[in-house]
Amino acid sequence: MAHAVSIIQSTQLDGINPSLRDPVEYRKSGLSLNHIIGCPLDCSYCVRHLFGNFDQRRPQALMTDEEAFRRLVTHQFFQPHITPIQLFNRATDPMLPEVKPHTHNILRLLDAQELTNHVLVITRWKVSKEDCDQFNALKHIKLSILVTYSGIEDTKIEPIKSSIAEKSLKTLYANAERYKVVLYWRPIIPGINDTDVHIEKARALSAHAHATVFSGLFYRNEIAAFYRENGIAEPYVNTARRKLLPLDAEQRLLSTFNQYGSQPPIFRKTSCGVAYAHHLADYNGHYGITELCDTCPPLQVARCKSACKRPDRSHVEQLCTQLGATNSPEMTARAIVVRGLDEQRRYYIQHTLGFQVHDADKPHHYGRHGRAEAARSTIDVDQQY
Numbered sequence: 319m320a321h322a323v324s325i326i327q328s329t330q331l332d333g334i335n336p337s338l339r340d341p342v343e344y345r346k347s348g349l350s351l352n353h354i355i356g357c358p359l360d361c362s363y364c365v366r367h368l369f370g371n372f373d374q375r376r377p378q379a380l381m382t383d384e385e386a387f388r389r390l391v392t393h394q395f396f397q398p399h400i401t402p403i404q405l406f407n408r409a410t411d412p413m414l415p416e417v418k419p420h421t422h423n424i425l426r427l428l429d430a431q432e433l434t435n436h437v438l439v440i441t442r443w444k445v446s447k448e449d450c451d452q453f454n455a456l457k458h459i460k461l462s463i464l465v466t467y468s469g470i471e472d473t474k475i476e477p478i479k480s481s482i483a484e485k486s487l488k489t490l491y492a493n494a495e496r497y498k499v500v501l502y503w504r505p506i507i508p509g510i511n512d513t514d515v516h517i518e519k520a521r522a523l524s525a526h527a528h529a530t531v532f533s534g535l536f537y538r539n540e541i542a543a544f545y546r547e548n549g550i551a552e553p554y555v556n557t558a559r560r561k562l563l564p565l566d567a568e569q570r571l572l573s574t575f576n577q578y579g580s581q582p583p584i585f586r587k588t589s590c591g592v593a594y595a596h597h598l599a600d601y602n603g604h605y606g607i608t609e610l611c612d613t614c615p616p617l618q619v620a621r622c623k624s625a626c627k628r629p630d631r632s633h634v635e636q637l638c639t640q641l642g643a644t645n646s647p648e649m650t651a652r653a654i655v656v657r658g659l660d661e662q663r664r665y666y667i668q669h670t671l672g673f674q675v676h677d678a679d680k681p682h683h684y685g686r687h688g689r690a691e692a693a694r695s696t697i698d699v700d701q702q703y
């Protein structure tokens with residue numbers, strides 16, 4: 319295809335963070351493809367701060383779609399029909415006018431291979447009826463469009479109006495035939511967008527989605543520095559490597575949703591919302607982390623329960639040894655606990671077995687499921703279910 323964004327010249331690559339140069343990365347939610355980088359939307363909490371490219375506002379491609387696709391499906395950990403995939407979730411928005419031809423092209427390339435993997439597209443930008451038609455034309459992939467909506471009105475924190483996401487959500491839901499729509503309600507920031515009015519607005523919007531997922535703010539040192547430099551009030555006294563959401567805010571929003579017998583339901587975990595929307599069991603094995611499941615409808619709990627089998631010990635040993643584990647893995651009802659495997663190897667096992675895999679050196683604690691309590695100064699920060 320003709321490229322809607324220009325390809326970065328090899329001579330320009332030196333100025334780009336090395337971790338952005340590799341377009342395929344294994345993250346908790348699956349293999350993430352990011353061969354286009356650059357975004358003009360300027361959300362203050364953007365992960366681009368972490369890669370030092372927040373100032374790169376014009377999307378540019380690292381390579382052609384065909385080359386990026388080849389790298390994705392030949393990645394050492396890609397498994398056809400199993401590995402979840404995310405498009406452009408690190409350094410741009412997949413529905414920006416110049417990016418979306420590439421988004422549709424990659425989706426078509428995946429679908430043409432008759433792959434049935436989950437594919438997640440996360441956007442806060444404009445989605446048209448024509449985009450929906452293109453999504454509906456895909457026959458094989460399990461496509462989910464997650465619409466990021468915050469309800470934040472302070473343009474220093476979020477210059478983009480939430481009304482754009484609202485409109486996209488409604489368009490997507492009204493036209494959904496072969497894909498699912500998730501209201502991705504985030505980031506929820508205490509004192510900014512967690513009032514009863516904000517919560518009620520999100521609850522009303524959830525009627526235009528197959529599922530809702532909520533989460534707090536990803537508040538890292540680089541983002542805190544940006545807040546200070548730009549005179550934005552810091553919402554937390556501490557930074558953390560996982561998302562922050564105070565317990566009382568979580569309880570208030572869940573009680574509002576429960577009060578209306580929330581239908582469709584609300585989830586803490588992205589994969590839970592996506593799996594529910596497709597009438598499938600969670601692919602990240604969260605069922606073992608029982609405290610996550612209290613918002614989930616009984617039918618979905620039963621689905622996950624029957625799919626969540628404790629893996630065969632010898633198979634787990636074999637996989638862990640092959641991948642370079644330095645201990646004999648421990649197996650609990652919640653997770654496989656192993657030492658010496660980096661995140662991508664742990665996620666590879668997690669998606670292969672549909673069972674959580676944790677690092678023995680970073681113990682997980684009951685109830686710490688992406689809701690670090692901000693007032694605490696020593697947050698155990700490396701835990702992401």
Ligand code: SF4
Nearest residue numbers: 590604605611614622
């Ligand atoms: S039962 Fe638990 S693991 Fe399964 S989708 Fe619901 S919340 Fe997620």
